[in-house]
Amino acid sequence: MKVVVNGKEYKIWFKHTMLDGARYKALTTCWVEGAGRPWPGGQALCVAGDQFKKSIGRKIALSRAIYGFTRDERREIWKQYFDVVGRG
Secondary structure, eight states, rough: OOETTEEEEEEEEEEEEEEEOOOOEEEEEEEETTTTTEEEEEEEETTHHHHHHHHHHHHHHHHTTTTSSSSSHHHHHHHHHHHHHOEE
């Protein structure tokens, strides 16, 4: 997914990994790439007692990945994210 914030284009992508450990059953990782280098990724773990949902993992991982952006930049990223995937 590509988003444009303050005239800069960023590429955001996700990876879902199923784990077979006793404590965690899934990991969602989000990367934000732009301005010539990848932004540190955000991760979300699904514990064994929870139901794994990709949409929830993406929201948590994205919120952690964009932590270093300003409030207005984060707002614009979320707006464009929800325009693409919807609110579900």
